[in-house]
Amino acid sequence: MTAATVTQMKCACSSCVCIVDLSDAIQKDGKYYCSDACANGHPDGAGCSHHGCECHS
Structure with a gap:
């Protein structure tokens, strides 16, 4: 079995739709x-x- 490495995930802001690259993310x-x-x-x-995202909370 090959292990997968996660490099991207959804922004932790609940109202945000952005996918963030972990190497560029603000932690x-x-x-x-x-x-x-x-x-x-x-x-x-x-x-x-970010274009297409309307998060504000």
Whole structure:
């Protein structure tokens, strides 16, 4: 059996639809995020600004 290595996963922000490459992700509290806005809980309602994603919470 061959072991698989995970290199991408969904952003840890629950309202975000982004898939993040773990080598480029922002890691906070053991979770991986696509942007500072997601990692910091969307201060002032700022979204991640990635095309097609409307996360704000």
